[in-house]
Amino acid sequence: MMESRATYAVPAEEFRCTMSVLNSRFIATLAPAFTIEDAKGFIARIRAEFADATHNVPAYLIGGGESVAAHCSDDGEPSGTAGRPALAVLKGSGLGDAAVVITRYFGGTKLGTGGLVRAYQDAVRLVVANAPRAEKRCVHLLLLETPYSFLERLRRLVPSDQGLILEEAFGAQVTMTIQLPVEGLESFQTALSELSNGKLHTEVMETRQVLVQVNL
Secondary structure, eight states: OOOOOSOEEEESSOEEEEEEETTEEEEEEEEEOSSHHHHHHHHHHHHHHTTTSSEEEEEEEEEETTEEEEEEOOTTSSTTSSHHHHHHHHHHTTBOSEEEEEEEEOOSSOOHHHHHHHHHHHHHHHHHHHSOEEEEEEEEEEEEEEOGGGHHHHHHHHHHTTOEEEEEEESSSEEEEEEEEGGGHHHHHHHHHHHHTTOOOEEEEEEEEEEEEEOO
16 A cells, blocks of 8 residues: 555535435535544434435545545445445545535435436535645644744744744743644754854654645
């Protein structure tokens, strides 16, 4: 299995869209899911919320890029008309770590095989097109102690490298906790050295993955 990309889009939050096709109502709910257990829990919750629905069709992708675990189910719809079309749209959306459930309330008119495929595809397209997105990024948590004389310049420097100041503790010096993209560490350290004439240094406390909302 190939290693997944360090950065890829994921749903920023749970999001829902509704549409109607020949009196049948389709409710697509999309959510971030970082493990198979997350996805299964989300699916169970949506099925409980819409327990009176005709169908609750799930699909999910765990991971991103070239390395994903995928699953779908037709949940009682004719074989191949619901889960696989929904999963195909999810795979083509550019999202990873995503789970979707398409809830259907039958409206009395049969849609036929082709109509069902289109309806489930369109429901997923609608929710992934409108849901807010975030990026899963690998970041360092940095610890930096600085004299007060450098504080304002550091407050301007950190955002220039796509960093974020998480905390400032004020004592004899200012202790800053900074979140910085992994790929920006070298340039930040160079700029920090230039700013302070080599007096300031950072310590990497932790490396982890976080969600950063993006505007598309």
